[in-house]
Amino acid sequence: MELRFLGACSEVGRSAVALRAGGKCVLMDYGVLLDDEIGFPAHIPAKEVDAILLTHAHLDHSGLIPLFYIRNGIPVHAVEPTFKFSDLLIKDFLHLSGYYLPYEYVDLKGMMGHAVGHRYSEPFEINGIEVTFLNAGHIPGSCQILIEAEGKRLLYTGDFNTKPSRLLSGADRAPSDLDAIVIESTYANEDHPDREELEKEFVSRCREVVERGGTVLVPAFGVGRSQEVLLILEAHGFDYPVYVDGMALDAIELLAGHPESLRDFELFERAVRNARWINDWRERRLAVKTPSVIISPAGMLKGGAAVFYMESISQDERNAIYLVSFQIPGTPGSILLDKKRFVIKGKERKVLAEVDKFAFSSHCGRSDLETILSKLDGRAKVFVVHGAEGNCERLASWASGELGLEAHAPRPGDIHKIG
DSSP states (O other), rough: EEEEEEOSSSSSSOEEEEEETTTEEEOOOOOOOSSEEEEOOOOOOOOOOSSOOOOOOHHHHHHTGGGGGGSSSEEEEETTHHHHHHHHHHHHHHHHHHGGGGGGGGHHHHHHHEEEEEOOOOEEHHHHHHEEEEEEEESSSOOOEEEEEEEEEEOOOOSOOOOOOOOOOOOOOSSSOOEEEEEOTTTOOOOOOOOHHHHHHHHHHHHHHHTTTTEEEEETTTTTHHHHHHHHHHHOOOOSOOEEEEEHHHHHHHHTGGGGGOOOHHHHHHHHSSSOOOOSHHHHHHTTSSSSSEEEEOSSSSSSSSHHHHHHTTTTTTTTEEEEEOOOOOHHHHHHHHHSEEETTTTEEESSSSSEEEEOSSSOOOOHHHHHHHTTTTTTTEEESOOTHHHHHHHHHHHHHHOOOOEEEOOOTTTEOOO
């Protein structure tokens, strides 16, 4: 068994790992880097790939997969609603950034035409390679990939979260008898606050803003985080107007058809029923004049309706902007948090509204990652990916120094043999 690392090496973005076993090659994720410029993983010829395994729909894991369908018909495997979300996200990606992408809508259609859906914990085979998808607890349909081939066992975690949220159950625990693990490290440097206490504080702060006549903008990823915030407000009896906008509404409609992917479908239905859906600009202009909470993509404030809301509410001290999504350094959301400044109508201005961050993460924190690694068999090789600002190296060093495991923070193009 051999691993080739194509992306997500010491960065958050362009996840891609190729695994070769028994003369066959499976590609695990093939995403993009969403920064000032779109970044791609290292190239792998389509003729070398026998199958693609997709952990979840976020573009940093799925965004370049349509490239394989320009001339080819490679099967792509995942757990629904991953394909539905991928179709939604990649269509939007093409609409916004198509000029910079090496594929077109027809190639996305080709990808969807070769989609093969699976259930969690039900093994299937690809040319002698046994694959099992385990729940990852990250977004609906997200999975970890357990592979058995040539007498070896490997787990690729993708993005995962072992703690339950309002939206999802926690990830399935990793098997301990592994020969290798490829593990994310997004939050290898910090633990998340207690979820219940954080929810209470968030809802309380939202109430304070609304009761003083202000509006709370919650910029959130359209798939996963927006719905999580909506459920948090509903679960804590928030009885003021809650508006939902943009892609978050499309994701809600898709989730309504996949109750099995949610932790509490009754709570989801109730939250959706009580929310106010925004469908046009007239309703947006009304929402910003209403003491309320507005949940809207984009989570890092790089676009979407959230930018309009920022321009409308950021200069009033009664209002608040509560960030709830991961902020890549250098993005508008990151700059807002660090400097309390935002570009409004072409000019960077100081934001007068309250600004804060609530870490409703759908990734494992430091202690979760360390616990998983500490339970591994001593023979397991550890490969740490999907971490910025030294987190890959930090977790690999901890696994080596504290546990005595052979641990690596791979570079793009690195090849490692298992066994």
